[in-house]
């Protein structure tokens with residue numbers, strides 16, 4: 001999309017969450033021709049974005065007057081991400097889309113997933129397989145393949161078209177009494193195991209993408225949740241509040257709930 005050499009992260013994709021309010025006063029001074037061409041311009045831009053390699057954009061109608069339109073962009077090149085954001089912001093004409101919130105992060109692997117060594121240890125300790133056996137080698141090989149697919153899905157996800165969306169930033173606490181960052185790795189891993197256990201109870205009902213933003217934006221992670229039923233979002237976030245990781249160490253930013261809609265329907269929904 002730009003003439004600059006691609007700025008591809010060592011691993012993962014750039015993720016931009018963008019939320020805008022429509023300045024209706026500004027919109028109403030446009031003629032109907034200008035409005036039509038503004039909407040055509042945004043539609044064409046979204047189409048152009050969707051034709052780029054390793055790039056996805058989701059469009060949302062925001063449920064509440066916190067914002068009107070939301071976008072979630074994933075792409076491999078930082079120049080592209082930057083260029084798309086500038087173009088989206090101006091796509092309906094000057095001062096029509098007013099940014100209300102944005103969040104920049106990268107897809108990331110987890111520090112805490114089971115390593116092949118952990119798995120091999122559990123194969124002998126829990127399943128009683130002897131490390132030299134062919135069964136052991138086979139199970140270990142299958143684990144490696146599963147993990148490769150899992151890692152690929154985390155770093156280069158295929159975003160779901162599920163209608164209900166919730167986004168919020170999250171930070172791990174760094175108080176004198178509760179400081180996530182001075183806990184030893186083994187303790188953090190144990191706590192994250194409990195977190196994952198709760199999360200997996202929602203398999204099939206909630207899809208999550210956790211993206212890392214330490215050093216990139218004001219929170220440390222972006223939490224993007226997808227569901228078919230908003231009840232499941234409230235339910236998982238509530239359940240996690242009781243889990244030690246969230247109860248003791250998590251601080252949250254603002255929450256944005258949106259509905260995934262194609263642009264034409266989105267325009268109608270927000271009365272453009």
Ligand code: 76R
Pocket residue numbers: 110111112113170192195196198199200202203206207208210221223225236237240241246250
């Ligand atoms: O990656 C995995 O799926 C394995 C386990 C796992 C990790 C490492 C996992 C599972 N998460 C991980 C990391 Mn999660 N997650 C959140 C929130 O509102 C709140 O209280 C917290 C917001 C939700 C709702 C959620 C859901 N998770 C993380 C991290 C990075 C922490 C770090 O690196 O220190 C954060 C900030 C975070 C927050 N998590 C799951 C879920 C769900 C639904 C799962 C299960 C996924 C599955 O089906 O396997």
